[in-house]
Amino acid sequence: MEKIIVQGGKRLNGTVKVDGAKNAVLPVIAASILATKGISKIYNVPALADVYTINEVLKYLNADVEFNEDCVTVNATSQLTTEAPFEYVRKMRASVLVMGALLAREGHARIAMPGGCAIGSRPIDQHLKGFEAMGATVHTGNGYIEAEIKGKLKGANIYLDFPSVGATENIIMAAVLADGETQLENCAQEPEIVCLAEYLNAMGAKIKGAGTSTIKIVGVKQLKGAVHEIIPDRIEAGTYMIAAAITGGNVLVEDAIAEHLRPLIAKMTEMGIHIEEELDGIRVIGPDIIRPTDIKTMPHPGFPTDLQSQMMALLLKAKGTGMITETVFENRFMHVEEFRRMNANIKIEGRSAIINGPSQLQGAEVAATDLRAGAALILAGLVADGTTRVTELQHIDRGYVDLTGKLRSLGASIERIVIEDEVAESVTTATSTTPKLTMKPKFA
Numbered sequence: 473m474e475k476i477i478v479q480g481g482k483r484l485n486g487t488v489k490v491d492g493a494k495n496a497v498l499p500v501i502a503a504s505i506l507a508t509k510g511i512s513k514i515y516n517v518p519a520l521a522d523v524y525t526i527n528e529v530l531k532y533l534n535a536d537v538e539f540n541e542d543c544v545t546v547n548a549t550s551q552l553t554t555e556a557p558f559e560y561v562r563k564m565r566a567s568v569l570v571m572g573a574l575l576a577r578e579g580h581a582r583i584a585m586p587g588g589c590a591i592g593s594r595p596i597d598q599h600l601k602g603f604e605a606m607g608a609t610v611h612t613g614n615g616y617i618e619a620e621i622k623g624k625l626k627g628a629n630i631y632l633d634f635p636s637v638g639a640t641e642n643i644i645m646a647a648v649l650a651d652g653e654t655q656l657e658n659c660a661q662e663p664e665i666v667c668l669a670e671y672l673n674a675m676g677a678k679i680k681g682a683g684t685s686t687i688k689i690v691g692v693k694q695l696k697g698a699v700h701e702i703i704p705d706r707i708e709a710g711t712y713m714i715a716a717a718i719t720g721g722n723v724l725v726e727d728a729i730a731e732h733l734r735p736l737i738a739k740m741t742e743m744g745i746h747i748e749e750e751l752d753g754i755r756v757i758g759p760d761i762i763r764p765t766d767i768k769t770m771p772h773p774g775f776p777t778d779l780q781s782q783m784m785a786l787l788l789k790a791k792g793t794g795m796i797t798e799t800v801f802e803n804r805f806m807h808v809e810e811f812r813r814m815n816a817n818i819k820i821e822g823r824s825a826i827i828n829g830p831s832q833l834q835g836a837e838v839a840a841t842d843l844r845a846g847a848a849l850i851l852a853g854l855v856a857d858g859t860t861r862v863t864e865l866q867h868i869d870r871g872y873v874d875l876t877g878k879l880r881s882l883g884a885s886i887e888r889i890v891i892e893d894e895v896a897e898s899v900t901t902a903t904s905t906t907p908k909l910t911m912k913p914k915f916a
């Protein structure tokens with residue numbers, strides 16, 4: 473078992489570099505199987521557990537995939553198989569993103585049902601509605617969803633009931649090889665959609681309007697491999713911006729793109745945090761007193777749900793009452809119980825959390841209930857009295873490259889350890905806060 477151990481009380485200072493965006497690289501790698509000619513080279517790829525999983529999915533489908541340094545090379549020119557089994561989809565829901573591409577290219581896709589996860593039920597009805605509008609038939613059974621089309625998909629007008637990120641991506645990937653024009657309305661406008669569309673256009677696709685609520689796609693006959701660079705991860709960047717603010721530090725978040733982070737910058741500014749947009753990133757200077765604010769998560773350009781739990785950590789240190797309303801996922805407050813173990817004063821009312829700050833946070837044993845919850849608990853640990861121990865690190869590894877190493881380079885007292893003997897560890901830690909013989913640091 474592994475744990476992250478944080479000692480609170482250090483101000484963070486220095487520069488931290490952001491990696492490539494998880495939510496951009498996953499659809500881009502999925503889209504690479506649309507190329508029946510040439511190879512793709514995708515740069516600025518973060519070494520995340522989810523990237524290894526999507527690469528495994530592609531290899532299972534019969535593509536050649538290599539991951540060296542920050543570059544993933546894909547050759548998908550051989551005949552593909554058209555099934556993504558449960559073992560991959562269970563590990564990572566984004567495995568469903570190969571569905572649109574397989575359907576467009578091979579006329580068939582069979583994908584294990586993704587099911588729900590800790591943050592919500594997460595259906596994919598909008599993805600399937602798009603495929604059906606393009607002429608595909610969709611069946612479900614035995615835990616799988618199967619879509620097929622005789623001949624080619626046909627361009628269609630598709631209106632999404634909600635601007636789903638995954639549905640927008642899957643439908644774009646289906647439409648690029650369809651006969652005729654597809655118009656996708658009320659679609660997601662996230663920067664990751666723009667990154668995907670730019671890659672597909674470099675492959676020969678004809679997509680216009682990515683980044684707005686209406687996207688037009690004119691189908692083409694064939695796509696070829698292309699070179700593409702993944703955008704910096706705005707959620708990772710936002711997490712370090714909050715780390716700087718919560719500790720009253722001064723940190724340059726290198727490569728953070730301010731245009732992608734407007735809602736966070738606006739809210740942090742309202743909270744009295746000093747933010748400077750510099751040429752090579754965003755500098756955050758934490759104030760002595762943080763003011764409370766109210767936040768409502770929304771699809772982009774609204775406040776991102778993926779920064780909701782980290783902002784809750786920050787509100788715990790604000791002087792006064794703040795409120796967070798989560799509108800994107802129905803169950804994304806799992807971290808509240810964990811914050812309460814740390815002495816946080818939070819009340820839940822329906823889809824809102826009322827945070828009465830400042831809480832005198834205390835170090836505790838807590839579990840990362842999902843990826844961003846894990847990051848939020850570490851942020852709280854940075855300002856808690858004493859030691860915080862975070863478990864369930866597999867969630868954090870899905871979305872942060874070396875979170876402990878990066879925070880330590882800014883001056884945080886944090887390490888990741890492998891515990892060989894759980895019982896011995898609990899006896900030792902009950903009496904001491906010094907490193908124990910039973911623990912081994914995992915990263916240098």
Ligand SMILES: CC(=O)N[C@H]1[C@@H](OP(=O)(O)OP(=O)(O)OC[C@H]2O[C@@H](n3ccc(=O)[nH]c3=O)[C@H](O)[C@@H]2O)O[C@H](CO)[C@@H](O)[C@@H]1O
Nearest residue numbers: 495566594595596597598599635636637638639778800801
């Ligand atoms: C790999 C990736 O990019 N993940 C991101 C993506 O997830 P993902 O693409 O799964 O998120 P969606 O935008 O699709 O989901 C948003 C909401 O719409 C609902 N919904 C979605 C599709 C559908 O067919 N039917 C339906 O009801 C979902 O249950 C959820 O409540 O966007 C989310 C919202 O910004 C982020 O939190 C995730 O980090």
Ligand SMILES: C=C(OP(=O)(O)O)C(=O)O
Nearest residue numbers: 495565566778843844871
């Ligand atoms: C919810 C997230 O990711 P995913 O959609 O991959 O579960 C996230 O990145 O916070």
